[in-house]
Amino acid sequence: MSSGDRNFDTAGPDDATLVALIDGVLPDKERMLAERRIARDPAMKARLDELAAGSRPFRESYDALRAHAPVDRLSSALAQAMKAVPSVESSSAAATSRSFWRLPPAAIAAGLALFLVGTGAGHYAPPGLWPFGTAQKGDHEGPDAWRAAVAQYWGLTTSQTLVAMQRDPAATQKDLAIATARLGFPLSPGKVALPVQELKRVELFHYDGSPLVEIAYLDELNGPIAFCIYANKPGVVASPALEQRRGFNVVYWSDAERSYMLIGNGPDEIMQKLAEMLAKQVET
DSSP, rough: OOGGGTTTTOOOOOOOHHHHHTTTTTTTTHHHHHHHHHOOOOOHHHHHHHHHOOOSSSHHHHHHHHHHHHHHHHHHHHHHHHHHHSSOOOOOOOOHHHHHHOHHHHHHHHHHHHHHHHHEEESSSTOOOOSSTTTOOTHHHHTTTHHHHHHHTTOOHHHHHHTTTOOHHHHHHHHHHHHHHHSSSSOOOHHHSSSOOOOEEEEEETTTTEEEEEEEEEETTEEEEEEEEEOOOOOEEEEEEEEETTTTEEEEEOOOOEEEEEESSSHHHHHHHHHHHHHHHOOO
């Protein structure tokens, strides 16, 4: 069944459809069905207004990607990938390819950067493809600039991003083994487990030339939470401290080899307790 054939009378439009409606890209038939359902459903109308207002700086985050995306490297990588595609294309695929290459290079690169972080390609992204490089350090320069970059990216993650992700113990063990190899620091499910927060994603990035691991959890009450480990060798041992970045509560600390942060919308006391738990677990 195509998206245009959905019956919004029985199952209201999902968030993706509502965003497409806001952007004016829904087909006419689907738009009329969605608008009819929204007109008689106050809750759906409220959700549409919420998405239209935006609870996070999505446009700002996209603009940052577009401004700082490594256009030359991403375009080159895409060109290499396109060479690997079989030469026989359908007429529709060929038309899509021609239309794609008429986009401005910066738009193509920004789209690729969003694809990398949005689809989980960060698991194995090589150095330099993390969308916030040295030139994009966030609020200010300095040893804590990586936290600003993570907070900017984390603003794109919602409960809807994580809720459908299914994790099994074997996949988690594999991803943590990869992270262990890159960090030179042993990670196991027991070291990163939280009491009621479900582990949903383990991703490996690079920031400013050093590995950065992000472990994402879904908290039913407080939404997404991320535990990040950055192998930047700060050389300073610092106890957990609390700060706010881009509306998120952040608890951060460090040892001689790595920096750590926990970021999310949980209350201060909960975030601090979870951070203290993780700090003890990774030390053992």
